[in-house]
Amino acid sequence: xxxxxFLGFSVGICVTISVIPQIWKVWKTKKVKDISLxxxxxxxxxxxxxxVYGVLKNDMPIIVTNSISLLLNIVMVYFIIYYxxx
Amino acid sequence: xxxxxFLGFSVGICVTISVIPQIWKVWKTKKVKDISLxxxxxxxxxxxxxxVYGVLKNDMPIIVTNSISLLLNIVMVYFIIYYxxx
Numbered sequence: 001x002x003x004x005x006f007l008g009f010s011v012g013i014c015v016t017i018s019v020i021p022q023i024w025k026v027w028k029t030k031k032v033k034d035i036s037l038x039x040x041x042x043x044x045x046x047x048x049x050x051x052v053y054g055v056l057k058n059d060m061p062i063i064v065t066n067s068i069s070l071l072l073n074i075v076m077v078y079f080i081i082y083y084x085x086x
Numbered sequence: 087x088x089x090x091x092f093l094g095f096s097v098g099i100c101v102t103i104s105v106i107p108q109i110w111k112v113w114k115t116k117k118v119k120d121i122s123l124x125x126x127x128x129x130x131x132x133x134x135x136x137x138v139y140g141v142l143k144n145d146m147p148i149i150v151t152n153s154i155s156l157l158l159n160i161v162m163v164y165f166i167i168y169y170x171x172x
Contacts, residue, residue: 034117
C-alpha cells in the first residue's frame with residue numbers, strides 16, 4: 001500500500017468512526033431533540049453515493065471506509081426516527 | 087467533465103450541504119445538548135485530511151467539496167462549543 005492509499009484509509013477511518021460518539025450519546029440518553037434528521041438522512045444518502053463513486057473509480061479506501069460509514073449512519077438515522085417518536 | 091467526476095461533485099455537494107440543516111437547527115434553538123462535540127470534531131479533522139488526500143490524488147471533486155464541507159463543519163464545532171457554554 002502506498003502513502004496516498006494509507007492516508008485515504010486513515011481519513012476514511014477517521015470520518016467513519018466520527019459518528020460513533022453521537023450514536024453512543026443517543027443510545028445512552030435516548031434524546032434526539034437537538035439533532036437534525038434531515039442532516040443525517042442527506043449524509044447517509046451522500047455516503048451511499050460515495051460508495052458508488054469509489055466503485056466506479058476503483059478506489060479501495062473510498063469503497064471500504066464509506067461502506068462502514070454507511071452502516072453506522074443508517075443506525076443513526078434509525079435512532080433519530082425511533083427516539084423522536086418516543 | 088465525465089460522468090464519474092459529475093457523480094463525485096454531486097456526492098460531494100450532497101455530503102457538504104448535509105450539515106446545513108443541523109447548523110440551522112442549532113442557530114434557531116441555541117440548543118446543542120444532544121449533539122456530540124466529539125463526533126463533529128473528529129469529522130472536521132477527517133474532512134481536513136480528505137482535502138489533503140484530494141490534493142495528493144489530484145481529485146478535484148474531493149478537493150472542492152471537502153473544502154466547503156470543512157468550513158461548514160468548523161462553524162458547527164464552533165456553535166457546539168459556544169452554545170454548550172451558555
